Amino acid sequence: MNIAFSILTVVVIGLIPWIGTTAVNLQYLFGIIIPYAAVIIFLLGVVYRIVKWGKSPTPFRIPTTCGQQKTLPWIKQNRIENPSNVVGVIIRMALEILAFRSLFRTTRAELKEGPRLAYGGFPWLWLAALVFHYAFLTVVIRHLRFFLDPVPFFIAWLARLDGLLEVGLPVYMLSGFALFAAVSYLFIRRVVVPQLRYISLAADYFPLFLILCIAGTGILMRYFFKVDVISVRELAVSLAGFQPKLPDNGIGGVSYLFYMHLFYVSVLVAYFPFSKLMHSGGIFLSPTRNLANTNRAVRHINPWNYPVKVHTYAEYEDDFREQMKEAQIPVERD
Amino acid sequence: MANDIPTPEELAKIDHKPPRKGWMDTPTEFRPGTWSYPGKASALKVLDLPNPREWQPTDEDWKLPENWKEIIIDGLKERLDKFRSLKIFMDICVRCGACADKCHFFLGSGDPKNMPVLRAELLRSIYKNEFTKAGKLLGKMAGARELTKDVIKEWFSYFYQCSECRRCSVFCPYGIDTAEITILARELLTLIGCNINWILEPAANCFMTGNHLGLKPHTFKENIEYMVDDIEEYTGVKIEPTFNRKGAEVLFITPSGDVFADPGIYTLMGYLMLFEHIGLDYTWSTYASEGGNFGLFTSHEVMKRLNAKMYAEAKRLGVKWILGGECGHMWRVVNQYMDTMNGPADFLEGPVSPITGTRFDNAASTKMVHITEFTADLIKNNRLKLDPSRNDHLKVTFHDSCNPARAMGLLEEPRYIIKNVCNNFYEMPENTIKEQTFCCGGGAGLNNEEFMEMRLRGGFPRANAVDYVHQKHGVNMLSCICAIDRVTLPPLMEYWVPEVGVCGVHELVANALIMEGENEREYNLRGELIGETEDNEDV
Numbered sequence: 001m002n003i004a005f006s007i008l009t010v011v012v013i014g015l016i017p018w019i020g021t022t023a024v025n026l027q028y029l030f031g032i033i034i035p036y037a038a039v040i041i042f043l044l045g046v047v048y049r050i051v052k053w054g055k056s057p058t059p060f061r062i063p064t065t066c067g068q069q070k071t072l073p074w075i076k077q078n079r080i081e082n083p084s085n086v087v088g089v090i091i092r093m094a095l096e097i098l099a100f101r102s103l104f105r106t107t108r109a110e111l112k113e114g115p116r117l118a119y120g121g122f123p124w125l126w127l128a129a130l131v132f133h134y135a136f137l138t139v140v141i142r143h144l145r146f147f148l149d150p151v152p153f154f155i156a157w158l159a160r161l162d163g164l165l166e167v168g169l170p171v172y173m174l175s176g177f178a179l180f181a182a183v184s185y186l187f188i189r190r191v192v193v194p195q196l197r198y199i200s201l202a203a204d205y206f207p208l209f210l211i212l213c214i215a216g217t218g219i220l221m222r223y224f225f226k227v228d229v230i231s232v233r234e235l236a237v238s239l240a241g242f243q244p245k246l247p248d249n250g251i252g253g254v255s256y257l258f259y260m261h262l263f264y265v266s267v268l269v270a271y272f273p274f275s276k277l278m279h280s281g282g283i284f285l286s287p288t289r290n291l292a293n294t295n296r297a298v299r300h301i302n303p304w305n306y307p308v309k310v311h312t313y314a315e316y317e318d319d320f321r322e323q324m325k326e327a328q329i330p331v332e333r334d
Numbered sequence: 335m336a337n338d339i340p341t342p343e344e345l346a347k348i349d350h351k352p353p354r355k356g357w358m359d360t361p362t363e364f365r366p367g368t369w370s371y372p373g374k375a376s377a378l379k380v381l382d383l384p385n386p387r388e389w390q391p392t393d394e395d396w397k398l399p400e401n402w403k404e405i406i407i408d409g410l411k412e413r414l415d416k417f418r419s420l421k422i423f424m425d426i427c428v429r430c431g432a433c434a435d436k437c438h439f440f441l442g443s444g445d446p447k448n449m450p451v452l453r454a455e456l457l458r459s460i461y462k463n464e465f466t467k468a469g470k471l472l473g474k475m476a477g478a479r480e481l482t483k484d485v486i487k488e489w490f491s492y493f494y495q496c497s498e499c500r501r502c503s504v505f506c507p508y509g510i511d512t513a514e515i516t517i518l519a520r521e522l523l524t525l526i527g528c529n530i531n532w533i534l535e536p537a538a539n540c541f542m543t544g545n546h547l548g549l550k551p552h553t554f555k556e557n558i559e560y561m562v563d564d565i566e567e568y569t570g571v572k573i574e575p576t577f578n579r580k581g582a583e584v585l586f587i588t589p590s591g592d593v594f595a596d597p598g599i600y601t602l603m604g605y606l607m608l609f610e611h612i613g614l615d616y617t618w619s620t621y622a623s624e625g626g627n628f629g630l631f632t633s634h635e636v637m638k639r640l641n642a643k644m645y646a647e648a649k650r651l652g653v654k655w656i657l658g659g660e661c662g663h664m665w666r667v668v669n670q671y672m673d674t675m676n677g678p679a680d681f682l683e684g685p686v687s688p689i690t691g692t693r694f695d696n697a698a699s700t701k702m703v704h705i706t707e708f709t710a711d712l713i714k715n716n717r718l719k720l721d722p723s724r725n726d727h728l729k730v731t732f733h734d735s736c737n738p739a740r741a742m743g744l745l746e747e748p749r750y751i752i753k754n755v756c757n758n759f760y761e762m763p764e765n766t767i768k769e770q771t772f773c774c775g776g777g778a779g780l781n782n783e784e785f786m787e788m789r790l791r792g793g794f795p796r797a798n799a800v801d802y803v804h805q806k807h808g809v810n811m812l813s814c815i816c817a818i819d820r821v822t823l824p825p826l827m828e829y830w831v832p833e834v835g836v837c838g839v840h841e842l843v844a845n846a847l848i849m850e851g852e853n854e855r856e857y858n859l860r861g862e863l864i865g866e867t868e869d870n871e872d873v
Contacts, residue, residue: 049425053421053425054418056415056418056420057416057417057418058417058418059634060671060674061670061674062419062514064500064503064509064511064741065739065743067745068746069696069742069743070696071696071707071746071747072710072711072747075710075746075747082743096507100507102505102506102507103430103505105504107765108435109436111350115346116802117441117795119763125431129507194351194352195351195431195434196434197352199431199434199451199452200429201475201476201477202472202475203468203475204428274466274467274468275468276427278426279426282422282425282426283426283509285422286422287422287509288419288503288510288511289508289509293743295700295742296669296696296697296698296699296702297696297698297699298698298699299678302674302675304416309382310642310646311639311643312646313621313643313646313650316542316544316621319542319543320543320550320552323550324551324620327555329552329555329577329578330578330579330580
């Protein structure tokens with residue numbers, strides 16, 4: 001049900017620009033207005049979400065400690081998994097964000113004969129997630145070739161590295177295929193693993209399909225149904241320079257494929273701030289990871305700390321004075 | 335133990351495959367052994383908590399207040415504004431499933447709603463429905479659903495099947511902490527009077543009499559004096575502890591469970607002997623006679639109300655600093671909440687060990703030191719006379735309690751102590767210790783009798799790891815630094831690994847201690863002949 005709904009949605013999303021640029025001449029809408037609108041929604045949306053998170057305070061210091069605390073000088077502290085200063089926190093966060101440290105711990109629990117619970121296996125999810133995110137990043141950076149004139153050296157260099165295999169013509173870009181493969185794995189995993197299928201929502205399948213469509217249309221355009229790259233670049237440079245202009249003779253080649261690709265990207269970009277994809281921003285603010293465990297050494301302030309009703313010692317002594325005296329426990333008042 | 339508990343063989347047949355029917359369409363079933371008795375009206379009244387009444391989860395009508403829905407939604411909004419953690423955790427989960435098989439309750443029961451991701455989704459679905467556009471627009475497709483009385487029943491069931499152990503948060507790529515979600519969900523439930531008695535009654539007792547068990551001052555003192563007698567009988571050493579004594583250097587606070595229940599009392603006897611051995615100038619308090627804090631399992635406010643006694647009493651007695659005993663969630667409260675809630679403790683001094691002169695800089699602000707930090711420092715400085723061979727009949731392993739491990743990082747201190755007071759120490763497999771440690775099955779106020787089946791299920795991963803070292807190395811003693819562990823692990827061991835006993839770390843310390851003026855130590859603290867205990871068989 002969730003899968004069908006998501007597939008249907010991406011199919012409809014694909015049909016819109018196809019009809020819009022073949023049956024009706026809405027190239028200006030799909031080539032210029034929608035991409036700009038998507039970027040604006042993205043920027044405003046992301047800022048809105050982060051400000052909204054930021055408005056709520058972090059009343060307590062609640063890092064999840066994954067290693068030895070700082071204590072007696074002769075006990076070796078785990079400075080990264082249980083940081084006690086900013087440097088440690090930065091390294092911990094960097095490992096989390098750049099290398100998916102926590103996901104790397106993932107093992108699978110298996111109930112064997114005995115009964116014996118065993119934990120093990122290669123962290124495939126970690127690998128797939130890593131490939132997915134880095135391939136996506138590479139693809140995005142590589143695409144800057146279209147927008148920037150002249151092309152900065154490092155982007156050209158990255159593109160050369162990406163096409164290192166130099167198989168065929170045009171050169172095969174590894175990142176596109178890696179992205180496609182990783183997303184496929186993440187999807188298949190959701191369907192095949194029963195627990196995952198059970199928890200997966202349409203909101204989990206939809207972005208996967210969307211990204212599959214983006215990668216798919218991209219690969220099709222590059223290797224099978226050629227699009228005139230010169231005119232695409234002309235459009236992209238004009239967009240980036242805020243002087244939007246469709247190429248005089250339109251996008252050459254199989255242009256609807258290009259518009260589909262662009263529309264899928266626009267939808268993803270606009271959808272981003274309102275979806276779980278915001279995990280990329282949220283992780284920076286995650287209080288179990290971004291705080292140092294200096295809990296007992298430095299006082300943490302809760303901005304909304306308020307006085308509460310307590311049962312004071314005086315009230316307590318009033319309740320039990322006679323018994324306390326009889327038991328020779330010192331009292332304040334006789 | 336109740337009769338209707340399945341045998342270990344039956345219980346171990348666990349199906350981790352979820353049913354075909356979606357979770358939103360699966361109603362909550364209140365099967366005996368999987369839920370805890372609801373909070374009694376009397377306990378709620380002591381704490382001024384809303385909606386005190388007599389009710390049972392198996393009742394059709396839970397007697398919720400008229401405007402229960404409004405209370406929950408407003409309560410949720412208030413908490414979203416107060417806790418960034420909640421907002422972030424509600425928003426960024428991608429349901430990658432890394433946490434799914436990390437929860438002991440899921441591993442032991444196979445109930446999919448015990449997967450941390452789904453437990454959070456029980457609340458997240460309501461959050462989405464009420465507070466996000468996607469949820470309002472797309473409903474079920476976005477994972478949103480309407481708040482109904484059935485949802486409240488489901489929350490009651492599953493947020494009281496989470497022991498707030500935080501194991502899932504170790505594996506979550508965004509650090510989403512189910513404990514935080516459960517804590518806040520329980521707060522919401524408490525707003526409409528849906529909480530459990532095993533938490534509320536101790537909390538009420540603690541509020542009025544100073545400890546969970548409701549031991550009045552003279553009884554508290556008497557109980558400790560019984561132990562003093564036992565110590566004299568077994569060691570020949572007469573100890574004279576003081577109570578509510580002004581001007582002592584140190585205030586010692588430990589969970590009241592150890593004042594009362596076997597085998598916790600042996601740990602407490604261990605403290606008494608240790609302090610006597612080093613001549614520590616300390617006092618007990620009958621007012622702050624509880625280290626544990628079942629307020630943590632009720633609401634942040636109740637936690638603060640109970641915790642306030644520690645500093646108040648330290649101030650009244652004029653001590654220099656506070657020493658805290660072996661306890662799990664107590665140390666979560668002390669480490670993560672106490673100073674923020676009830677500090678600053680500027681009337682105390684930075685803790686310094688009067689025996690070794692070591693300054694505990696890591697506790698410079700809270701002024702509260704963990705007993706294993708204190709004892710490890712004593713051993714390192716050769717201030718204890720020890721004969722570890724007295725523990726030779728024991729093959730010991732160590733259970734990291736969830737809270738000291740994952741809310742503090744107290745991992746090496748107890749190990750250092752154990753290795754110095756025992757000759758035979760074996761670690762359980764690495765996926766089951768330290769930051770990956772498994773819950774005893776009864777944390778966060780779930781160690782009650784009526785919840786026994788779920789406790790045995792939730793404790794299965796822990797027991798299974800103990801069984802592994804029991805079979806491999808002949809381990810016969812499971813040591814720990816938590817009073818709830820000491821109450822919860824014995825029936826767990828009896829059920830899954832009957833040959834293994836449970837003890838606190840300071841029981842082991844005391845057995846090894848060579849006290850001044852002691853007799854020929856024939857007996858250990860349990861009154862068993864040294865070297866002739868039941869655990870002495872070869873395995």
